[in-house]
Amino acid sequence: MSYFASQHERIRTIHSHIKDAKKTIDSLIESSYSVASLEDYDSKRIELRRSLTHFQTTIGTYSTTIASLRRQVDKMKSDTPEQQDSKKKEQKLFKELRTGDDGGIDNDDVSLSESLLPSIISVVTLAFAKCYDEMEIEARKESIHQAMSIQSQPVHDSTTTQFTPILTQNEHMSTVISTLIERLNAPPLPPITLIPFDGESTQWESFYSQYSSEIGAMSHLSDHAKLVYLRNALTGAALRSVEGIPIEGKNLKSTIDRLKSVYGRSKRSQRQETLQ
Secondary structure (H helix, E strand, C coil): CCCCHHHHHHHHHHHHHHHHHHHHHHHHHHHHCCCCCHHHHHHHHHHHHHHHHHHHHHHHHHHHHHHHHHHHHHCCCCCCHHHHHHHHHHHHHHHHHCCCEECCEECCHHHHHHHHHHHHHHHHHHHHHHHHHHHHHHHHHHHHHHHHHHHHCCCECCCCCCECCCHHHHHHHHHHHHHHHHHHCCCCCCCCCCCCECCCHHHHHHHHHHHHHHHHCCCCCCHHHHHHHHHHCECHHHHHHHCCCCCCHHHHHHHHHHHHHHHHHHHHHHHHHHHC
């Protein structure tokens, strides 16, 4: 038995919480494909974002606990042969603790932080971007259906039974159909992982810089796709600051402006306080 048995047990318990959190995220991703409205989409997105934040926090706790145990093992004395044997034993047990996986979840804290977490964030981003795209396509199909229904109805003037052409409707329907075909043939959104931004103003500049270079500068992405990437990277106070803004492409600029006004100003204020 390890001298640090209690720490080993705590690490295993935290690891089981990571497995449970991932199962919750997987379930939410699966259910996201059946959302029927933008309201359902936004509600599910917020729920998943909270679960993702919990998943990220739990991995952070796991890594911190692993690091603490590593320091304790490294600090063990090795002045005598007995102490050397004890330290080697603990080093072996520590290595075994971080080797392999449990239920498909790697035990290595570095792998969890640098591989699994970014992968989950990417999957979540793509799932909701795809979900939003599908809802938008359905909305466009409905627009076509409504336009065709209107077109099929004869329009009479007040003095004659002859039909009046509906050129405006034809032009509108043609535009809608062209746009829909373009959307249907568009390639899937690429997997892009943004570092989550929780409202810590000192991190705003680096977060916005990453967003601008990896997403904002991608001319082939629609504004609504860029907004989906942006909103899915927000957590905590940052997410709450823009929750009142509908997730529509036309609101991309206003969402960014809101974030800049809150966190850009806070950062400048902090700098001024530092100089005073």
